Amino acid sequence: MNRKALILLKTLTWIACLSPFLWLLWCAATNTLGPDPTKTITFTTGTATLEILLISLAVTPVRRLSPRLGWLIKFRRLLGLFAFFYASLHLLTWMGLYCGFQPDAMLGDVVKRRYVTAGMAAWLLMLPLAATSTNWAIRKMGGKKWARLHRLVYIAAVAGIIHYWWQVKPGVLKPLDETLILAALLIARPVQVWLQRRKAAARAAGAPATVRG
Amino acid sequence: MLIGKPSDIPSSEITSKSAYREFLNRRRFLKAAAITGASMLGADRLAEVLEPRTRADAAVTKLKTVYSPLTTTGEQLTSYQDITTYNNFYEFGVDKDQPAKNSGALPTRPWSVKVEGLVAKPRTFDIEDLLKLRPLEDRTYRHRCVEAWSMVIPWVGYSLSEFIKQCQPLSSANYVQFLSYYNHGVEPWATRETDIRWPYSEGLRMDEAMNELALLTFGLYGETLPNQDGAPVRIVLPWKYGFKSAKSLVTIRFVKKMPHTTWNDESSFEYGFYANVNPNVPHPRWSQEYERRIGLPFYEQRRKTLMFNGYTDQVAYLYKGMDLRKNF
Numbered sequence: 335m336n337r338k339a340l341i342l343l344k345t346l347t348w349i350a351c352l353s354p355f356l357w358l359l360w361c362a363a364t365n366t367l368g369p370d371p372t373k374t375i376t377f378t379t380g381t382a383t384l385e386i387l388l389i390s391l392a393v394t395p396v397r398r399l400s401p402r403l404g405w406l407i408k409f410r411r412l413l414g415l416f417a418f419f420y421a422s423l424h425l426l427t428w429m430g431l432y433c434g435f436q437p438d439a440m441l442g443d444v445v446k447r448r449y450v451t452a453g454m455a456a457w458l459l460m461l462p463l464a465a466t467s468t469n470w471a472i473r474k475m476g477g478k479k480w481a482r483l484h485r486l487v488y489i490a491a492v493a494g495i496i497h498y499w500w501q502v503k504p505g506v507l508k509p510l511d512e513t514l515i516l517a518a519l520l521i522a523r524p525v526q527v528w529l530q531r532r533k534a535a536a537r538a539a540g541a542p543a544t545v546r547g
Numbered sequence: 548m549l550i551g552k553p554s555d556i557p558s559s560e561i562t563s564k565s566a567y568r569e570f571l572n573r574r575r576f577l578k579a580a581a582i583t584g585a586s587m588l589g590a591d592r593l594a595e596v597l598e599p600r601t602r603a604d605a606a607v608t609k610l611k612t613v614y615s616p617l618t619t620t621g622e623q624l625t626s627y628q629d630i631t632t633y634n635n636f637y638e639f640g641v642d643k644d645q646p647a648k649n650s651g652a653l654p655t656r657p658w659s660v661k662v663e664g665l666v667a668k669p670r671t672f673d674i675e676d677l678l679k680l681r682p683l684e685d686r687t688y689r690h691r692c693v694e695a696w697s698m699v700i701p702w703v704g705y706s707l708s709e710f711i712k713q714c715q716p717l718s719s720a721n722y723v724q725f726l727s728y729y730n731h732g733v734e735p736w737a738t739r740e741t742d743i744r745w746p747y748s749e750g751l752r753m754d755e756a757m758n759e760l761a762l763l764t765f766g767l768y769g770e771t772l773p774n775q776d777g778a779p780v781r782i783v784l785p786w787k788y789g790f791k792s793a794k795s796l797v798t799i800r801f802v803k804k805m806p807h808t809t810w811n812d813e814s815s816f817e818y819g820f821y822a823n824v825n826p827n828v829p830h831p832r833w834s835q836e837y838e839r840r841i842g843l844p845f846y847e848q849r850r851k852t853l854m855f856n857g858y859t860d861q862v863a864y865l866y867k868g869m870d871l872r873k874n875f
Contacts, residue, residue, distance in 0.1 A: 369633035370696055371845035431845060447832055501832065504814040505741045506641050
């Protein structure tokens with residue numbers, strides 16, 4: 335991937351990731367957030383969080399499909415930070431529009447309502463990941479340690495999906511798409527590792543034959 | 548009473564929408580002046596006539612209505628647009644905007660309501676007869692959804708008790724059950740998007756059903772109900788969460804034991820049989836202390852929820868001595 339194409343793709347990614355936020359701003363300014371603006375803001379920021387998080391989780395398995403897709407890694411941090419950006423907006427919406435920034439209301443919600451607990455947990459899990467997203471932090475921590483910490487993203491994503499399921503009415507199947515995608519992305523990792531090992535083993539076994547040929 | 552036959556001349560055919568808009572533009576100044584004058588005089592209905600709403604459903608027809616002392620005053624009405632495009636009607640999809648888009652095929656004429664169970668004589672009422680049974684009253688009520696949003700809706704109908712008297716229930720009837728229309732062909736979303744056991748079932752204790760606030764409802768904003776709001780006839784119970792108010796009724800059954808109710812079947816710890824609006828009893832997933840009024844800017848939506856949705860004086864006697872935390 336050449337530099338020009340990369341810059342173009344990055345710009346497009348920025349535009350795509352910012353679009354839900356810009357759309358909300360536009361609707362708020364033109365008073366077109368719909369009948370229940372609070373809900374529109376909550377749903378838009380929540381959905382954007384999950385979707386961008388899922389795309390960021392797709393980077394690694396897709397990259398492994400071909401050595402030519404290595405450049406995809408350059409988008410992972412951007413996507414992860416945008417997911418955190420929307421998660422934070424989502425959190426702020428809940429704090430302000432649902433709890434009126436009243437500490438007792440917020441605390442009560444986190445303690446009493448499991449979907450809020452799960453959502454809060456997801457955001458808290460993303461917080462150290464966002465904080466250690468800089469090159470400096472990676473260098474300082476060392477690649478291995480950093481990678482281990484950033485595995486928290488899997489738990490955050492699962493907590494986010496649980497938050498969604500616990501929030502919808504029983505019997506409503508809306509979070510199913512996101513759940514299946516996350517499940518596929520999580521299963522893809524061990525499957526790919528297993529396939530790679532098998533390939534490596536086959537290559538090792540078949541190596542002398544190639545030499546002979 | 549219906550004036551003119553339904554779907555006789557859809558209003559959209561009388562004047563095209565764009566022509567109508569152009570006409571409105573030319574008259575903008577006059578209209579603005581007139582509206583200001585009308586609102587200053589408190590003539591909300593006149594203002595409504597002068598500034599027509601966007602029609603979510605062209606099939607509605609005007610109803611002849613009378614004033615009711617049971618109407619709620621001092622509240623700003625939610626717009627017709629919001630009342631008819633923000634609906635929970637899961638047979639037509641789980642998103643709020645789906646019922647308005649998907650309910651076009653609901654066959655509201657001919658329509659009849661079957662009365663069965665513990666009654667002197669089972670009967671079937673034709674919708675036209677139901678409309679003529681009593682004078683139709685304008686009754687504005689607050690509407691509080693269990694999901695913590697609320698509206699103020701000018702319904703049209705008469706007390707359910709008037710209808711129940713016609714049904715001649717036996718003294719052994721302790722409860723009344725309401726069943727909504729269900730047809731998989733018309734409402735494929737019902738099974739595609741939920742695992743609910745259809746048809747929608749709701750119920751009331753007999754004394755609750757006889758309370759004068761319980762409204763057998765045929766219209767809103769002086770017109771017949773649009774399909775998405777439960778055409779052609781529904782129940783409205785302003786002191787209970789919205790899901791108690793079953794839509795598009797086809798069967799009313801008088802029974803001895805508490806009937807099964809749809810949301811209670813789905814999740815009994817979240818949705819009780821009584822479902823009275825109560826800021827002190829939280830839903831497991833959210834507090835019921837506050838609600839979001841529909842149609843206001845996001846920073847003005849939040850407001851305190853009132854006990855029995857503000858209808859304590861009229862309904863509190865029904866629940867005397869009951870633990871409302873247990874019987875939520």
